[in-house]
Amino acid sequence: MRPLLILAVSLALGACATAPGPGPDTGRGTPPPAAKPDRSAAGAPGSDRYKHSVDAGPDDRRDVSSQPEPVPKVEPRSAYGNPDTYTVWGQTYQVLPTAEGYHEEGLASWYGRKFHGYRTSSGEAFDMYRFTAAHRTLPLPTYARVTNLDNGKSLVVRVNDRGPFHSDRIIDLSWAAAVRLGIEQHGTGRVRVEALTANNDPTPNKSDGRVPTAVRAAVDSPPPATASAAAPTAGDGDLYLQAGAFQALDGARALEKRLREQLRLPVSVRQPASGHLYKVWLGPFASNEDRDRARHTVTQAGFAAPISVNP
Structure with a gap:
């Protein structure tokens, strides 16, 4: 029954950091090219990716301390990874119709070298050096601010994958994101996740010159309300x-x-x-x-x- 379950989820979501044809020992084959997502790939959320109990960071430990954060922008929903519902390990998940207003606190984990180059649920290749993340129900892609509640460090990530399928965790970070937030060495960390939405009206930003004006999340205090004809009295x-x-x-x-x-x-x-x-x-x-x-x-x-x- 498990192979049938895995195949059924594969058809709905595409691969989640996995590839056709498990290889020896690792349960994985050769990483496929990212340009051609394969909806029938053997493996899906809850299969090959979670056969590994231990992951590791890269041999090439690049300095990500000054790497620019993703800038929230309007993107169409991915053609892969966004069914209304999907089931993994007997648990059914409902993909949210919108990310607006999403805010949750819980445990974050991270994934790295064993999945580098494999397809994510969105069909993109997983790159552990980018600030990305996996989430069970946020639409793909979604931009979110993740804050480490133990040290106050905060980072914007782009959610492009599904997971983690452990009930005590709410988000799976890329290796680079885990390093930036100070979570890598601990394996997990307490975080706040706040979804960001944006419009197409950019304004200057010191990091790369562009940032959306309508970031709708609890990140920075909005300016004081001003009186207007439509304002409540x-x-x-x-x-x-x-x-x-x-x-x-x-x-x-x-x-x-x-x-x-x-x-x-x-x-x-x-x-x-x-x-x-x-x-x-x-x-x-x-x-x-x-x-x-x-x-x-x-x-x-x-x-x-x-x-x-x-x-």
Whole structure:
């Protein structure tokens, strides 16, 4: 039954850091060219990739400390790796219709040399020297900011693969990303993952001269709200902040509890009827000024900067 299961997932997703024809000892064959994705490749998420209990970094340990981070940009969904649902090892996963608002905390792991050059679920070749990652349900590709909660280091990665299929982990980082975040030596690390979305209107950025103006994630505090004809007025009671969005209710409840206990702010968990995420909202606030003060309080306490939302 396992070969049939693996083949079925292969047809839906393509290869996840794997290749046709397992080779001796490693369970892998010769890395295929990245230009021609093979949907019938032997192996898929949960097969060849996870036969290895131990991975390693490269022999050529390049310095990635000054390597530019990926800049979020609008990209079409990959032709591979984006089915509505897929099943691995008896567990069914639902690919999110959009990455907007995704925010989760948990364990990150990493993968490197044993998978370098093999196809990812998106059909691209895995390059351990690039800042990429694998995620179970975010659309491919998605840009995300990953923050190491133990040392505060933060990095933008491009999600182009599926995994990790271990219940205690939420993201699998490339070797380069793990090094940059200080996770490589530990194998895993506690992280916050925040999806980024962008538009096509670039503005100057010191790293490479281009960065989207509409990065919609809890990364940096947004500028103070300005008055406009469409802006809600004091007393409307419909001013909120979104502190996070989670696939699992447990994650949303955990953040709700931390915010309530540490900051004594009004907080609740919401799931719109048409949504797929549990959203943690702060408020309502009587005015934009009150909402901005609450945002400042949240960020000063070490939480990711929440975004302004209205019901």
